[in-house]
Structure formats: C-alpha cells, structure tokens
Amino acid sequence: MQFLSVLLFALAFLLPVRGVAQSSSQSKEKDAPVPKAYLPPAGMCRIWVDNVPPARQPAPTSCTTAIRNKPPNARVIFPPGKDGKAAEPKSLVPDTTKKRKPPN
Numbered sequence: 001m002q003f004l005s006v007l008l009f010a011l012a013f014l015l016p017v018r019g020v021a022q023s024s025s026q027s028k029e030k031d032a033p034v035p036k037a038y039l040p041p042a043g044m045c046r047i048w049v050d051n052v053p054p055a056r057q058p059a060p061t062s063c064t065t066a067i068r069n070k071p072p073n074a075r076v077i078f079p080p081g082k083d084g085k086a087a088e089p090k091s092l093v094p095d096t097t098k099k100r101k102p103p104n
Contacts, residue, residue, distance in 0.1 A: 042079050049074040
C-alpha cells in the first residue's frame with residue numbers, strides 16, 4: 001500500500017513538469033518562421049496553420065478572405081515587402097486619431 005501511495009505521489013509531481021515542457025515547444029512551433037518557398041505572392045496572403053507541415057498548408061488567397069477564414073490555431077501570412085521579410089498589416093481599422101484638413 002505504501003508503494004502505491006509513493007508511486008501516485010511521484011506521478012502527480014511529474015505531470016505538471018511534462019506539461020510545461022510541451023507548452024514551450026508548442027509556442028516555438030507557433031512562432032516558427034514560414035519557409036521562403038511558401039510565402040504568398042505579391043497581392044495575396046496565406047493562412048498558416050500551426051503544427052501542419054508546409055506542404056499541407058492552404059493555398060494563397062486574397063488577404064480579406066484569409067483574415068475572414070482564419071481558424072483559431074492559425075495566423076495570416078502577408079506577402080514579403082521590399083526587404084524580403086513578410087510584411088505585417090499596419091492596421092485593419094482606420095486610424096481616426098489623425099485630423100483631416102477641412103475642405104477649401
């Protein structure tokens with residue numbers, strides 16, 4: 001009986017440590033860069049699903065469709081900019097803090 005209680009205590013102690021290690025590797029996979037061969041062409045975007053191999057990712061589509069159809073376990077990849085890095089959107093909501101000049 002004492003052996004069983006020691007075994008249960010050891011299992012209960014080790015389970016949270018294993019979960020922490022898994023979550024850190026999953027966050028690394030989520031933030032992993034997209035291979036250059038799979039970046040979307042200019043004028044298009046791509047839904048990049050976490051933990052799915054690059055060859056099995058959805059095809060490039062319009063950015064509005066990609067943003068609208070993005071599942072919770074994915075991110076939208078924008079086309080590369082002039083420097084070759086994927087560009088991030090400036091904002092999806094218009095900036096209302098800037099004042100417009102009144103019409104003449």
